[in-house]
Amino acid sequence: MPPQTGPWLLPEATAELVTGTPWLHPDFADEQGVLRLASHSFAFEADGMRVLIDTGIGNGKRRANPAWHNLDSDYASRLRATGFAPESVDLVVLTHLHADHVGWNTRAEGDDWVPTFPNARYVTTRTEWDYWAGVEMEEARRQMFRDSVHPVREAGLFDLVDVADGGVDGGTDIAPGIRLLPTPGHTPGQVAVRLSSRGESALITGDSIHHPVQMSHPALCSCVDIAPDVAARTRHELLGSLAGTPTLLLGSHFAAPTAGHVRREAGAYRLIPAAPALTPVR
Secondary structure, three states: OOOOHHHHHOOOOOHHHHHOOHHHOOOOEOOOOOEOEOOOOEEEEEOOEEEEEOOOOOOOOOOOOOOOOOOOOOHHHHHHHOOOOHHHOOEEEOOOOOHHHHHHHEEEEOOEEEEOOOOOEEEEEHHHHHHHHHOOOOHHHHHHHHHHOHHHHHOOOEEEEOOOOOHHHOOEEEEOOEEEEEOOOOOOOOEEEEEEEOOEEEEEOHHHOOOOHHHHOOOOOOOOOOOHHHHHHHHHHHHHHHOOOOOEEEOOOEOOOOEEEEEEEOOEEEEEEOOOOOOOOO
């Protein structure tokens, strides 16, 4: 994402605060304290099911944010190159309904927007849907729903899930090895996604943690958090549950290296980047 994203998204993450957190450099911030952020989808197979978590910003869409407006990225071809042709995807999980997490839900077909993943079940929480259905939205957000959410619903592919309360100890399984955990605050119905397989586990953050600086400073909130106090409590609880465990953390907006483990440090937390898997050269 463009360098101006950090000061806008996390205005309290000043250059002084960021440069005072040495482990953020060089991967997650530059020498001047400018944050590095990215926007990710996560694709994987679970029990024979092909799954995508969040769908990014999307191409050719009218957006108020100039960095997201009318994009022409190679997302679809890169996804296909990894072996995840859109028609092969069985399940799309939307951690929440913000523009940078639902954009590739649809693609342009003539003057219409049609589901990019025509054979998939698109899942989000009922709490998330009910919130946006009942709140007065500005035109930019209404446009996003018109081009990236409503066409999926009208195609009969949208599926609302009730997620049990209880924070990191709650949640609801939606498929073998895939559990949605309630992580409210950024939005009321946001979820993190816990993956479990063969005795190992990983957790995809959604926007409960935008950037690793929030691990050293969990009270630091995003300018677009709907309930900042709730978001901070959620982040504390989530990080506390992960600290010192083998669970791999995958940040939905973490720059590379995106994956790592949570460790306690100086009364808060830090990310220990995971060593990349190496393929032997033969």
